[in-house]
Amino acid sequence: MEHPLQAWRDTLRELGVVGLVRELAPEPVAPPPSRRVTPEAPPPPPAAPAAYAPPAGPVACPPAAAVQAAATLGDLQCAIEGCLACPLGPGRMKFVFGEGDPAARLLFVGEGPGRDEDLQGRPFVGKAGELLDKMIGALGFSRETTYIANIVKCRPPDNRTPTPEEARTCLGYLQRQIELIRPDVIVTLGATPLRELAGITEGITKLRGQWQRIQVGGREIPLMPTFHPAYVLRQYTQEVRRAVWQDLQAAKEWLDRPAGS
Secondary structure, three states, X not given: OOOOOHHHHHHHXXXXXXXXXXXXXXXXXXXXXXXXXXXXXXXXXXXXXXXXXXXOOOOOOOOHHHHHHOOOHHHHHHHHOOOOOOOHHHXXXXXXXXXXXXXXXXXXXXXXXXXXXHHHOOOOOOHHHHHHHXXXXXXXXXXXXXXXXXXXXXXXXXXXXXXXXXXXHHXXXXXXXXXXXXXXXXEEEOHHHHHHHHOOOOOHHHHOOOOEXXXXXXXXXXXXXXXXXXXXXXXXXXXXXXXXXXXXXXXXXXXXXXXXX
């Protein structure tokens, strides 16, 4: 709306009489009503994942009696290859039982299957497996004259270290394999099999090359800990390679000892 003095001011300005009438102040504009901003509440923390509940039944959770009743490696594999007793089972592609001579004198134990092993259902078939095959061949053995297994038989996600619960769930299967194979020497590859088989939690760097003893099925078996082939590939130095070769040679020398010595 036009201010009442607007016309009078314009008339005086046309007559050249300026300054006699002060400029009209603009009508005050009321400020917008203030809004009180209430800070948004933080989102609730994500819910903890529910504990894994394995399905019931002797196939999904093979009973200890069935494991012990297996008289051969083939029987044992049939008894446990449907296992879903830990969270690793539902996510696997293939169950990686192990392979080699069922009466092998030398047993290699790794941590768990990786991507290639999960696809093929065989232990140590990736780059680390190729290196292990070369190590075994340099000792005068082959994959077919030794036996190769892992602490867990299903691939952990992203090749992570198996949790203690996962390892304990699977350990009985490996122990029965050892009882059936009756190896003279076990070589553990990395820290995880040393921890699970011998109960030793010290670092593998400190303990590699030092003989240990484990009791399985009423037998005492010498155990030689060494680096995992995957570690050797990551730390491919002369020092690391020499250390592993010394460990494997020690295992070979033990096998070559005269009986009773």
